[in-house]
Amino acid sequence: MGNTTITAPKGFLASGISCGIKKSGKKDIAILVCPTGAKAAAVFTTNKIVSAAVTVSKQHIKSADIEAVVANSGNANACTGSKGIEDAIKMCKTAARLIDAKANQVLIASTGIIGHQLPMEKINNGIIIAAAKLSSSPEAGNDFAQAIMTTDTRCKQAFKTLNIGGVKITIAGTTKGAGMIGPNMATTLCFITTDVAISKNLLQKSLKDAVGNSLNKLTVDGHQSTNDTAIILASGLAGNKPITKTDSQYKKFAVALSQLCTDLAKQMALDAEGATRMFTVVINGAASKDEAIKAARAIADYDLVKCAIHGGDPNWGRIICAVGSCGVKLNPNKLTCVIGNITVFKNDQPVKFDPKKVSKIISQKEHTIMVNLGAGKFSDFCYGCDLSKDYVTINADYHT
Numbered sequence: 008m009g010n011t012t013i014t015a016p017k018g019f020l021a022s023g024i025s026c027g028i029k030k031s032g033k034k035d036i037a038i039l040v041c042p043t044g045a046k047a048a049a050v051f052t053t054n055k056i057v058s059a060a061v062t063v064s065k066q067h068i069k070s071a072d073i074e075a076v077v078a079n080s081g082n083a084n085a086c087t088g089s090k091g092i093e094d095a096i097k098m099c100k101t102a103a104r105l106i107d108a109k110a111n112q113v114l115i116a117s118t119g120i121i122g123h124q125l126p127m128e129k130i131n132n133g134i135i136i137a138a139a140k141l142s143s144s145p146e147a148g149n150d151f152a153q154a155i156m157t158t159d160t161r162c163k164q165a166f167k168t169l170n171i172g173g174v175k176i177t178i179a180g181t182t183k184g185a186g187m188i189g190p191n192m193a194t195t196l197c198f199i200t201t202d203v204a205i206s207k208n209l210l211q212k213s214l215k216d217a218v219g220n221s222l223n224k225l226t227v228d229g230h231q232s233t234n235d236t237a238i239i240l241a242s243g244l245a246g247n248k249p250i251t252k253t254d255s256q257y258k259k260f261a262v263a264l265s266q267l268c269t270d271l272a273k274q275m276a277l278d279a280e281g282a283t284r285m286f287t288v289v290i291n292g293a294a295s296k297d298e299a300i301k302a303a304r305a306i307a308d309y310d311l312v313k314c315a316i317h318g319g320d321p322n323w324g325r326i327i328c329a330v331g332s333c334g335v336k337l338n339p340n341k342l343t344c345v346i347g348n349i350t351v352f353k354n355d356q357p358v359k360f361d362p363k364k365v366s367k368i369i370s371q372k373e374h375t376i377m378v379n380l381g382a383g384k385f386s387d388f389c390y391g392c393d394l395s396k397d398y399v400t401i402n403a404d405y406h407t
Contacts, residue, residue, distance in 0.1 A: 011166035012148020016177040016202040018043055018242030020141040023154030026133025028081035028119070028126060036133035037078045037154035039198060040106055040141055044072035045240035047114065048211035050218050052235035059084045059091035060117040061236060063099065067111045068238075071207070074108040076198060076238055078155050079130060080183070081119040085233040094125045101131050105138040116196050116236045118157055118183065152181040155196050158401055159183050163274040169263045171256050174247040176203045178263055182222075182271045197222060197237035197271065203260055204243035205250040212253075213261045214239045221268035225390040226307050227279040228398075239264075276390050277372065281397030284372050286316060289388045292379040294336040299387035302380060305333035307391030317393035321365035323351040330378055341381020347374050 014021050020040045028035040049068045051061050067073070077098050084091045099113040117125075141147070152162040164181045184195030199214075218237050243249070250257045276285035288306045293299035306312055309329035315322040323344050330337065344352040347368035349360050368374050 010145040010148065011179065012145050012164060013039060013151060013179045013181055013198060013200045014143045014145065014148040015166060015179045016200045016242060017244035018045070018202055019200045019240070020143050021147045021151040022137045022140040022142065023147075023150030023152070024133060024137045024140060026136065027129045028079060028133075033156075034150060034154035035079055035081045036130065036137050037151045038102065038134065038137045038141065039076040039151060039200070039240070041074055041240055041242050042106070043242060043244065044074055044112070045242050046205060046207045046210050047073035047238065047240050048207065048214045049114070049236060049238045050215055052231055052233060054231040054233050054235070056086065056233050058117055058234040059087060059095040060115045061234060062092060063095040064114045064116065064236060064238075067099065067114050070111050072112060073114055073240060074112045075102050075106055076114045076116065076240070077102045077134060078116040078118075078196060078198070079125070080155050080157050082117060082123055082125055083119045083121045083234050084117040084125050085121045087122065087124055090124060094127050097127060098130060098134065101134045102138065105135065114238055116234070116238070118155065118196050118232075118234050121233060148179075155181070155183045155198075157183065158280055160278055163271055163278065165267045165270040165274070167263050167267050169259060171203065171247045171250075171259055174245050176245050176247060176260065177201065178203075178267050180267050180271055182275060184275045195232055195235055195275075199237070199239040199264070199267070200242070201239065202242045202245035203250065204245060204247050205241050205260065209250055209253065209257060210239060210241050213257070213264050216261060217265040217268040220265055221272040222275075224388060225272045225276055226304060227276070227282070227392055272390060273373075276392045279392040280401045281395040281399075282392035283317065283395060284370070285390060285392045286373065287375045287388055287390055289375060289377045289386065290380065291377065291386045292341065292381045292383060293385040293387070294380070294383035296385050296387060298335040298380075298382075299385045300389070301333055302330050302335045302378065303387050303389035305329050306376065306378065307389040310394055313391065313394035316369055317395050319366045319370040321346060321351065321362050321369060326376060326378065327352060330380070335380065336382040338381035341379065343379040343381070345377040
């Protein structure tokens with residue numbers, strides 16, 4: 008197969024190198040460039056404490072065209088005061104100078120330890136070296152994906168093509184995130200490229216909707232980062248008639264983008280800190296959409312459920328307990344729970360089932376838990392993962 012990295016869509020160059028932020032010597036500076044300028048859209052963390060990179064990118068995303076994204080790993084540049092903002096702007100200025108762009112045409116993202124000032128001499132040198140290595144090759148795309156990782160054990164990348172008006176459109180993305188992931192946003196860092204021609208406002212709408220139905224549905228430990236950022240750049244070089252209204256062409260693109268984001272979200276769940284498997288919680292029969300979301304997240308975040316899943320234990324009592332204690336409306340006489348395709352609890356009564364069969368379902372790489380609250384007609388879902396001893400070890404050893 009050919010290039011399936013973020014350099015696959017027309018008009019993008021990337022690189023990723025090590026500049027010494029990480030003591031391990033692993034790659035820690037990444038640059039993504041669209042020399043012709045791209046329409047850009049982004050969504051950010053809803054945490055009230057945000058990194059300097061988020062603050063600066065929220066301003067720069069307003070620019071008509073974006074030419075580059077600079078990302079660093081190993082240091083979050085969060086809770087670093089006015090110096091953190093100054094350093095974030097310096098990163099933009101350095102990159103802009105090297106690619107002949109304006110500073111406000113550069114977006115930035117950071118991930119890593121909170122509360123440490125950036126080692127700016129290393130980062131400036133790193134940006135210079137990374138800019139000299141920019142390429143449209145798949146190797147460059149892979150280098151970028153590696154350079155954004157922290158406690159991730161592998162790169163997470165996704166790729167899709169579709170046909171719009173007889174023209175081939177390409178979308179590619181990469182994300183990082185293994186812990187400190189809670190809904191709204193659960194992206195940590197996510198970068199998507201596409202060569203579709205589309206208006207800036209519809210690009211923003213498509214990203215917000217796609218993230219809302221994928222990355223925002225993922226919870227690893229229920230904790231939002233200070234740095235969560237998802238950025239999409241559209242070069243417009245595919246040659247399609249520009250998408251300027253929410254017609255069938257827009258919907259086709261929006262569906263493909265949502266599918267790509269779902270792929271990335273599932274990769275994140277399966278590479279969560281210490282995770283060995285993931286699950287989807289589907290809530291039906293809720294009194295409102297908000298209550299469906301609340302119930303789904305309550306189950307996905309419930310440590311006892313996560314531990315049971317790690318052990319392959321068909322302990323439906325923990326699922327019922329989680330949903331019963333989260334404050335949503337439910338009708339006990341209609342409350343039902345299905346694991347995989349096996350009903351384990353129905354209308355407030357246990358159902359006789361084969362525990363070995365349900366244990367086998369839970370022990371798969373992915374499975375679904377469905378709960379009907381019997382209180383209305385609304386539904387929603389959430390992605391979660393198991394909780395293992397390794398999660399505690401990783402986070403106990405992740406010293407500042």
